[in-house]
Amino acid sequence: MDPSQVKIPPMKDLTVDNITENVIRINSLCEDERMKYVLERLVSHLHDFARETRLSSKEWMAGLLFLTEVGKICSDVRQEFILLSDILGLSILVDSIDHPKPPNSTEGTVLGPFHTHDAAEMPHGEHMSHDPKGEPLLVVCTLKDTAGRPIPNVKIDIWETDSSGRYDVQYAEREGPDGRCIMRSDGDGVFWFRGITPVPYPIPHDGPVGKLLKLLRRHPFRPSHMHFMFQKEGFDHLITALYLRNDPYETSDAVFGVKDSLVVDIGRAGSEYAKKYNVPEDQALLTYDFVLVSEQETSELRERNSKLALDKLGRKVKIVNGLPVPDLD
């Protein structure tokens, strides 16, 4: 590189007190306004964290080696950085910020690290879990918009563990997807399928995130749940899950995902459902009515929340590509 091309403002003798403004000044050569703002906040918080903790060189090195380990254990079927984000509450926070919900719509929750892109599309009524040890569960749901109208043809991803609390991808000898499927809602906004009753399970805790949980004296368990993801043009992407009431970990989820509106009771099919869906009367039954929010409503709500939050910081906001940056004009 030709040194005459260096456009960085001259700097030397950086101290505990002036390093932050100088790093921000250099990064402000960035031409992407959103990235510039994200980096400004990142550097400010990173430096304040070090200043407020008086971080020692030894702790700094321990932190870097921890992050290195987190990266090293990641593979095609394991994402330890998502886990780390989950157990620090960052995942649920980002979901809440990016997918704000008006009252009476279905709340979102953590994606987790086990969604895959290879699930098969299945017709209604299909078995999406083939674990013979699982308790058979009939699941019947509806999908509506906030005005109560059924939404047809929504792409729905559903995934759950087997009866031992493991996802298919956690088996080295996995031959193909199981305990996961893709469905589409019908003209009445209905979809239904056969799965198994979810069980509680620990998040993978044989790696660095597990070690951290142990140091914090936290358990790695998630309460019994089934994941759902909904996509249709015009609607905000909904990532959510349903949790079973009275699970032993209902109020201590290792990744902070449980919301009261997503807690459900497992019932029994009874004669009407048994007949209609061709299952035994004592078959376990889960029903739920999901409500999706339009993209426009979400985007307006997101923008309103952004303005409020940045006002609090004393920074006027403008929206670039749907995301806030400070308005310097």
Place this chain on the structure above:
Amino acid sequence: MDPSQVKIPPMKDLTVDNITENVIRINSLCEDERMKYVLERLVSHLHDFARETRLSSKEWMAGLLFLTEVGKICSDVRQEFILLSDILGLSILVDSIDHPKPPNSTEGTVLGPFHTHDAAEMPHGEHMSHDPKGEPLLVVCTLKDTAGRPIPNVKIDIWETDSSGRYDVQYAEREGPDGRCIMRSDGDGVFWFRGITPVPYPIPHDGPVGKLLKLLRRHPFRPSHMHFMFQKEGFDHLITALYLRNDPYETSDAVFGVKDSLVVDIGRAGSEYAKKYNVPEDQALLTYDFVLVSEQETSELRERNSKLALDKLGRKVKIVNGLPVPDLD
């Protein structure tokens, strides 16, 4: 795990506004007070970062994938997380916090990712670089305490690149250490050796950190410098470097390491040095007088700075194992 052993305060329905206090409450089960405090500040800043940027799910995922890449490229001879910390100004900040310097002592600077533990101990006068293309450089230094007394028998690590700007570990076919050595100061606090005149070089920029610098329109160069590390019981561990005056990157170091007190002129040996050290009179010469600070003086200064910083935060400090934690009594 036995659910009856769960000691976590019950929580559900976590929102943008209450997630932080809940994560901190759970982490406060940790019995290590220092770790509890570091985690409290980490979670607060991580969450504030997301709230203030209104971080989107897409950006969150991009960030996690970036960190995964940083971890993946790390190896025995490459530490990309140190590089990331370096270019964000965190490394120099942590060094300044952990190794505060009283006036008239030698300032510290970034360690960088290229120190190794396999350098050979060499007697004074030895060639520590065997690059035939390097410009021979005679280096003669003294080592004193803040009262001006020579310090004998200090373990000194010295490392520099070859004439092409690469450290030995950056060569795949490396057979052993070169451009690095360990020396000990003599009874007069003197040490001297033969190296080569340092050249500017780019930090490794073919990985994720290089990509980030490019997005920020920053160059990856470091000005010409030679690394020094000093260790002796009773003295604060000093990691520093000497920088050549008028280097094209003197005021735009990619890792923010340059301090005026560490900038030196390269002279010529002249008749006196030539005779004493058996080198040609026109041989390039670098001299420097290092001043080490006692562990006690550093520790008192560190503690004073910690108290001031935490007072500003409105938190009374107590010192546990030499590091501050809030005093809740």
